[in-house]
Amino acid sequence: MPDISRRVQEFRAPRQRGGAALVSYVLPVFNEQDGIRHFHEELVAALDERPEFTFELIYVNDGSADGTPAILEDIAKNDRRVRVVDFARNFGHQMAITAGIDEARGDAVIVMDTDLQDPPKVSLQLIDAWREGAEIVHARRRSRQDTFFKKATAHAYYRLLRSSTEVDIPLDTGDFRLMDRRAADELRRFRERSRFVRGMVASIGFRQSEVHFDRDERFAGETKYPLRKMARLAIDGLTGFSTAPLRMITKLGFAVLAFSLVGICYALAMKVLRPEITVSGWTMLMVVVLFLGGVQMLSLGVLGSYIGRTYNEVQGRPLYTVRQVISHDVEQDVEAGGDGTGHVR
DSSP states (O other): OOOHHHHHHHTOOOOOSSSOOEEEEEEEESSOTTTHHHHHHHHHHHHTTOTTSEEEEEEEEOOOOSSHHHHHHHHHHHOTTEEEEEESSOOOHHHHHHHHHHHOOSSEEEEOOSSSSSOHHHHHHHHHHHHTTOSEEEEEEEEEOSOHHHHHHHHHHHHHHHHHOSSOOOTTEEEEEEEEHHHHHHHTTOOOSSOOHHHHHHHTOSOEEEEEEEEOOOSSSOOSOOHHHHHHHHHHHHHHHOOHHHHHHHHHHHHHHHHHHHHHHHHHHHHHHOGGGGGGGHHHHHHHHHHHHHHHHHHHHHHHHHHHHHHHHHHOOOSOOEEEEEETTEEEEOOSSOOSSOOOO
């Protein structure tokens, strides 16, 4: 297993003194061929408003199966600020963010999606907050253009997560945020596989602030976070930063025990007071048996989630595999099954 702490020191980019600060953009991409060029144009237009900074744009191709890789390669040829980290297969949004942060060398690192739901101009407000002294700046959604179901479930989930964890995870925030170099280096030390990056960022501390914005609709294509992936991310967040499900099993056990005692008292009372109808208790017996069986299966499922996380961590496999890093029209191959840091070897 690589020594991540040592690598953090090796690749630390010192804050530039007497020159322009370097800001890195980490941009995960998955099957965005219809909108990625337009996103890049919008981002470049926003960055042109801040000539006092220098920028690097790190696109992480998360195993796209459409024309996205070719478009990203062409963008890199025409913009020397662009580097493309090309995954060997799809590893998921959270891993793509991780790879981009591993690759970033800037004094500040901004993570944002490439579907234009996160407006590029809002990232300039994150930079302003950073220059005012914040070390982590979250982009908090003031409003969002989503379905009622998604807005309602997201609203409920973030409040449930915040109430059940010891980490103060900001409400209504996704992965759109800025991190100072020191915060990004600290985050790079978190190498668990079941990743909930927004929870990790909240847990590392530092001076944190928020910028409110209105989230737009997707520019093109379909969402890459359907209900199944959303549910998986929600479970990772809850089990990764809270033992509330385990405590819930204990509380549920006491509740079932109390219910069972009431049932026993009822059965004994009916046996003594109304012995002629005791045979009719078959229905209640079946209800109790099925209820207890359901509780046991639910409890096993919760325990299995935590055991599964432990199993994945014990394996110690690389978080992701990079096929190549494209930079300034130069392709640099990396070994298959790389060290999971995203740096060319």
